Amino acid sequence: MASEELFSETPVFSEELPSGNENLRHVLEEVETETEIAHSEEDPDKVKSAEQTEIPNETKSITENNSATKEKPAEKSNEPRLTHLPLTRIRNLMKLDPDLHIATLEGVFAVTKATEMFIDSLAKESFVHTNQAKKKTVQKRDVDMAIASVDSLMFLEGAMNF
C-alpha cells in the first residue's frame, strides 16, 4: 500500500508543462549527462588541451543555447529527439548498481532505448491477455499474466513491489 502511494505521487512534469519546456528539460538533462560522464572518462591530456582551447567557446555556446531554447522552443524541434525517456533518470537507476563504475554516454543511451522497447513489448504482451478476455482496457491483471507467461519477463516476478 505504501509503495502504491509513493508511485502515485510521482511528479508528472511533462503533463503540466508546455511541450517547449519539456524539450528544454530534455536538452538540459542531455547537456548535464554529456559533460558529467565525458569528464570522468576522457583521457586527461585530451581534456586539458580541450579545456585550454575550447572551454570559453563551449560555455558560451551552452548559455546561448539555453536562452535560445527558452525564448524560441520551436527552434529546438529541428534537432531530432532521440529518446522519449529522460537519460538522467535512467542513469540514476543504473547508478544504483554497486558494480557500475562508469557508463559511457552510448551505454546510457542504449539502456534508455532498450527500456523504451521494453515498455512497448510489455504493453503489447499485456494487451494479448486483454484481448483474450474480450476487453478493451488493459488491467493490472493482464500485465501480471504477461509477466507470468513470457519467459524473458520472469525476472519481474516478485520484483514488482520494491
Place this chain on the structure above:
Amino acid sequence: MVERIEDLNLPAAVVARLIKEALPPSANVSKEARAAIARAASVFVIYLTASSTAVARKKNHKAITAQHILEALDQLEFESFVAPLNEDLENYRKVIKEKKDSKASSKKDDTMEVDDAEPEQDDE
C-alpha cells in the same frame, strides 16, 4: 546517487505515451496497469544494468559500453531488441557526429567517438 525516492520512477506521462503508442487506438489502459508497466520498466533498467556490468567485468572492462548492453540483452532473451537498438545507436552516433562537426566545442562526447584527427589545430 538517488536523492529522492521518486527518482526511481520513470516519468509517468512519458511511460503512458509509450504504452499508448504500442497499442491499437481503441485500447485503454487502467491506471494500475500503467503503474505496473512503469515499475517493471524501472526493474528492467536495474536488471539490464546488472547483466551489463557482469558482461563488462568478465572482459575486465571498467566502463559499460553499448556493446556490453547489446550482449546483455542477448543473454537475457531480449535478442529481438538487438537489431533495432543497433539502428538507434547508428542514428545516435550520426547525430553526435553532426553536433561535433557543427560545434567544434563538443569534442568530448564519448570515448568511443574520439576522432584523433584534429583539423582545428592548424590555424596557427
